[in-house]
Amino acid sequence: QSVLTQAPSLSGTPGQRVTISCSGSNSNIGSTSVNWFQQLPGTAPKLLISTSNHRPSGVPDRFSGSKSGTSASLAISGLRTDDEADYYCAAWDVSLDAWVFGGGTKVTVL
Amino acid sequence: VQMEQSGAELKKPGASVRVSCKASGYSLSAYGFSWVRQAPGQGLEWVGQITVYNGETKIAQKFQGRVTMTVDSSMGTANLNLGRLKSDDSAVYYCARLHDADGMDVWGQGTTVIVSS
Numbered sequence: 221q222s223v224l225t226q227a228p229s230l231s232g233t234p235g236q237r238v239t240i241s242c243s244g245s246n247s248n249i250g251s252t253s254v255n256w257f258q259q260l261p262g263t264a265p266k267l268l269i270s271t272s273n274h275r276p277s278g279v280p281d282r283f284s285g286s287k288s289g290t291s292a293s294l295a296i297s298g299l300r301t302d303d304e305a306d307y308y309c310a311a312w313d314v315s316l317d318a319w320v321f322g323g324g325t326k327v328t329v330l
Numbered sequence: 331v332q333m334e335q336s337g338a339e340l341k342k343p344g345a346s347v348r349v350s351c352k353a354s355g356y357s358l359s360a361y362g363f364s365w366v367r368q369a370p371g372q373g374l375e376w377v378g379q380i381t382v383y384n385g386e387t388k389i390a391q392k393f394q395g396r397v398t399m400t401v402d403s404s405m406g407t408a409n410l411n412l413g414r415l416k417s418d419d420s421a422v423y424y425c426a427r428l429h430d431a432d433g434m435d436v437w438g439q440g441t442t443v444i445v446s447s
Contacts, residue, residue: 222373236346255433257374264424265366265374270432308374310433318390319364319376319434 223248223320226311229281231328237297242309243290248320250290255310259324265308265310269294301329331355333425333438340444345437346413348416349441351425353406358382363401363408367421375421380408408434415445 232238232246242254255270260266268278269285288306292311296303309322336350341350351363365377378389387399392427408425423441426434 253433257434259374264437265426265434266437267433267435270429270435272431274432276435277433306373310374310376316391317388319366319379321366321374321376324373 222323223313223316224311224322226307226309226322226325228323229326229328231330232296232299233330234299236299237295238299238327240294240296240307240309240327242292242294242322244292244311244320245290247315248290248311248313249262249287249292252312254259254285254287254292256285256292256294257310259306259308261305268307271312275283296327299329303327304329331427331436333436334429334442335423335425335438338442338444342413342447343415343417343445345415345445346411347415347443349410349412349423349443351408351410351438353408353427355409356427358401358403358406359418360429363399364428364434365399365410366424366426366434368424369418369421372421376445377412377423378411381428412443415443417445419443420445 250261257265284295306324308324313320332354334352362381364379380387396413400409423439427436
């Protein structure tokens with residue numbers, strides 16, 4: 221049972237805009253910023269959106285993050301076949317004094 | 331910037347394992363190391379972190395008493411030690427560079443640990 225809640229899967233067609241949601245609480249997303257990671261099959265996670273809400277060098281601007289209250293979202297615009305991956309949110313939890321992750325959302329491009 | 335991890339390990343239940351992570355291409359003192367694991371077919375799970383400049387550690391509650399983390403600044407290496415291994419500790423263990431503002435921004439390739447009798 222993950223502390224942050226994500227939908228297990230979602231799908232879209234090439235060129236579409238999809239949004240991945242991450243729900244938390246006042247002790248994590250409500251108090252701190254969110255990291256978003258992309259994990260392609262068989263590879264290590266890769267940072268997409270930093271806790272300072274920046275995209276690291278090399279991450280396309282098709283990926284964008286936002287936050288409202290105790291929820292955060294990752295939007296992917298202009299969906300491509302190579303965006304098929306698992307996407308994870310993470311945030312520091314001030315009560316647990318620990319990083320907490322969402323369970324991951326598997327994005328399928330139809 | 332690179333985080334290069336040690337090779338796969340096969341351990342028996344009750345044993346201990348050490349996973350190493352060699353960092354290069356940046357100044358270690360400005361960052362920390364975070365450790366995250368992923369069991370087969372499962373999501374990401376935070377294990378703990380260590381700050382390089384003062385050695386302060388934070389460990390997830392479920393691992394307290396079984397995990398120690400160290401950093402050798404001269405070698406640019408961080409180590410994760412996990413003791414009293416159980417079969418459900420079988421996972422890929424990742425190290426990640428930890429930045430105060432950006433979070434876990436660069437990841438190692440992962441180290442597979444298999445616990446089996």
